[in-house]
Amino acid sequence: MIAMWMNRKRALQLTAWFLENQRDLPWRRQGDPYSIWLSEIMLQQTRVEFVKERFLQFQKELPDIASLASCDEERLMKLWEGMGYYSRVRNLQKCAAVIMKQYKGKLPEDPLVLQKLPGIGPYTAGAIASIAFQVPSAAVDGNVMRVYARVKGDRTDIKSAKAKKLYQKELQLFLDQNADALTQEEPRFVSLFTQAMMELGAIVCVPNGLPFCRKCPWRNDCTANLNNLCEEIPVRSKRKTRRIEERTILVIRNGDRFLIHRRKKTGLLAGLLEFPGTESRLSVSEALHKAEEYGMTPLRIHVLPDSRHIFTHVEWQMTAFEIQVSDFELTDGDYFWMTKKELQSVAIPSAFHAYLDYYSIR
Numbered sequence: 001m002i003a004m005w006m007n008r009k010r011a012l013q014l015t016a017w018f019l020e021n022q023r024d025l026p027w028r029r030q031g032d033p034y035s036i037w038l039s040e041i042m043l044q045q046t047r048v049e050f051v052k053e054r055f056l057q058f059q060k061e062l063p064d065i066a067s068l069a070s071c072d073e074e075r076l077m078k079l080w081e082g083m084g085y086y087s088r089v090r091n092l093q094k095c096a097a098v099i100m101k102q103y104k105g106k107l108p109e110d111p112l113v114l115q116k117l118p119g120i121g122p123y124t125a126g127a128i129a130s131i132a133f134q135v136p137s138a139a140v141d142g143n144v145m146r147v148y149a150r151v152k153g154d155r156t157d158i159k160s161a162k163a164k165k166l167y168q169k170e171l172q173l174f175l176d177q178n179a180d181a182l183t184q185e186e187p188r189f190v191s192l193f194t195q196a197m198m199e200l201g202a203i204v205c206v207p208n209g210l211p212f213c214r215k216c217p218w219r220n221d222c223t224a225n226l227n228n229l230c231e232e233i234p235v236r237s238k239r240k241t242r243r244i245e246e247r248t249i250l251v252i253r254n255g256d257r258f259l260i261h262r263r264k265k266t267g268l269l270a271g272l273l274e275f276p277g278t279e280s281r282l283s284v285s286e287a288l289h290k291a292e293e294y295g296m297t298p299l300r301i302h303v304l305p306d307s308r309h310i311f312t313h314v315e316w317q318m319t320a321f322e323i324q325v326s327d328f329e330l331t332d333g334d335y336f337w338m339t340k341k342e343l344q345s346v347a348i349p350s351a352f353h354a355y356l357d358y359y360s361i362r
Ligand code: SF4
Pocket: 147, 150, 151, 204, 205, 206, 211, 212, 213, 214, 216, 217, 218, 219, 220, 222, 223, 224, 225, 230
């Protein structure tokens, strides 16, 4: 038996607060299923301010599911450049292709059907179904978990599957029992409720630092606020420490051309373009030796600034060299020569942006 915290009065307090206080976000203004889906995928792992800029640009280039499904891969990667987690955009395109083929170009409304599509998990399915189609379907993300743990005063670890399952079940039960009646009072109730839960977590019941309880519609009802527990709840298990990897970037140049490598099709940054390099820290003589292993004749070398890039589970600490080489023929199809101009038109992952900036390529 679930002890349900949510009730109709609290739900309506929340949606009323949302209507007064929501941020003006481009996908909210548009409100169509494609915009909702695209924004939800972009917002996974990326800050809302950054997504705001990129969302409009992406949508201008690919305004609908059909154009996304048929977009050339290189152009698609370029549109996603800097957002990271490129598997998201690959899945977006795969999903668009399935929608074109099996669903006549329209996103399905049923969250259980949505969950079977590439790149759409239970949270995203719930968000699309409820926000775009008013289907009563709970969408529990990190923001919602934090808010819910606080209002209930629940100390279950919010990183655990148990907490997610518990809150998902409770909110779904609430919607199943009350969405019809509440929709009669406010026709957009389901959509507003989902967005309001996320918005409260994003701008009031914030993740870092103390929440702004005085601005919260539930301040007189919230267990954490009433009992001064906001610093203790939510409980989160400790993050694993990030693995450090040392790497050497070789910016190999022949005249004004740069040697570029396509990464292998699996693993981190799968299939993307990069400056070649090694998964270890090389000295000057080792870097020259490496160039010779590629079959090149190095003419001169100079040391470039170090840089680092942080991924979720790993940090790259990079040493780099520029090596000018004499002309030679490339035999491996995963290596290309590219001019500055050509490099500007393809996607290079953020991990290498320090070196693109060094050569004023971006
Ligand atoms: S009252 Fe404070 S802790 Fe409780 S939900 Fe609102 S912002 Fe979060």
